[in-house]
Amino acid sequence: EAGVAQSPRYKIIEKRQSVAFWCNPISGHATLYWYQQILGQGPKLLIQFQNNGVVDDSQLPKDRFSAERLKGVDSTLKIQPAKLEDSAVYLCASSLGGGETQYFGPGTRLLVL
Amino acid sequence: GQSLEQPSEVTAVEGAIVQINCTYQTSGFYGLSWYQQHDGGAPTFLSYNALDGLEETGRFSSFLSRSDSYGYLLLQELQMKDSASYFCACQNTGGFKTIFGAGTRLFVKA
Numbered sequence: 001e002a003g004v005a006q007s008p009r010y011k012i013i014e015k016r017q018s019v020a021f022w023c024n025p026i027s028g029h030a031t032l033y034w035y036q037q038i039l040g041q042g043p044k045l046l047i048q049f050q051n052n053g054v055v056d057d058s059q060l061p062k063d064r065f066s067a068e069r070l071k072g073v074d075s076t077l078k079i080q081p082a083k084l085e086d087s088a089v090y091l092c093a094s095s096l097g098g099g100e101t102q103y104f105g106p107g108t109r110l111l112v113l
Numbered sequence: 114g115q116s117l118e119q120p121s122e123v124t125a126v127e128g129a130i131v132q133i134n135c136t137y138q139t140s141g142f143y144g145l146s147w148y149q150q151h152d153g154g155a156p157t158f159l160s161y162n163a164l165d166g167l168e169e170t171g172r173f174s175s176f177l178s179r180s181d182s183y184g185y186l187l188l189q190e191l192q193m194k195d196s197a198s199y200f201c202a203c204q205n206t207g208g209f210k211t212i213f214g215a216g217t218r219l220f221v222k223a
Binding site for chain 1: 143144146148154155156157158161163200202204209210211212213214215216
């Protein structure tokens with residue numbers, strides 16, 4: 001069974017530029033999560049989708065971050081414009097439903113200069 | 114809101130047993146999960162508790178006390194490869210929103 005796929009693996013941009021990350025969850029997993037993990041901290045949930053509907057986006061900085069999950073499968077997370085403090089690893093995870101067991105992708109390491 | 118507390122660092126010797134504690138505050142608690150993350154890697158699922166008691170999976174066990182809002186991860190027969198960060202994470206009943214703790218860094222010494 002293929003795992004959660006993410007791309008790109010690394011991205012370096014300058015502040016005020018835009019960037020997009022892509023995630024393809026495990027086949028059949030209804031729930032998809034985007035997390036931001038700053039070095040030395042735990043993953044912080046940005047947005048959670050159930051199929052193609054948003055379950056929670058309370059910690060998503062909506063003035064600059066957006067995410068979509070068209071057709072309830074893969075998802076994109078966009079930052080526009082980026083700030084220095086957005087430098088982090090962006091993790092995508094998926095689960096069958098309840099979220100007690102989440103499978104994480106390898107993450108995208110973003111560096112904003 | 115939701116919050117979890119766990120020790121920032123734990124050190125143990127190879128072959129020993131170590132316990133990593135986690136206390137949580139949340140409304141509508143549903144369950145507690147544990148994840149392992151090696152440096153540069155992604156979190157991987159270890160164990161889950163929704164009910165009080167002990168869940169055993171090989172060398173790893175996890176315990177939950179809902180009345181005390183407390184859980185722990187027990188690692189037995191420690192190996193050098195167990196050196197990693199360990200996160201507790203809780204889900205609530207409102208859409209199973211997940212909140213992670215800040216993580217406990219485990220150092221295993223020879």
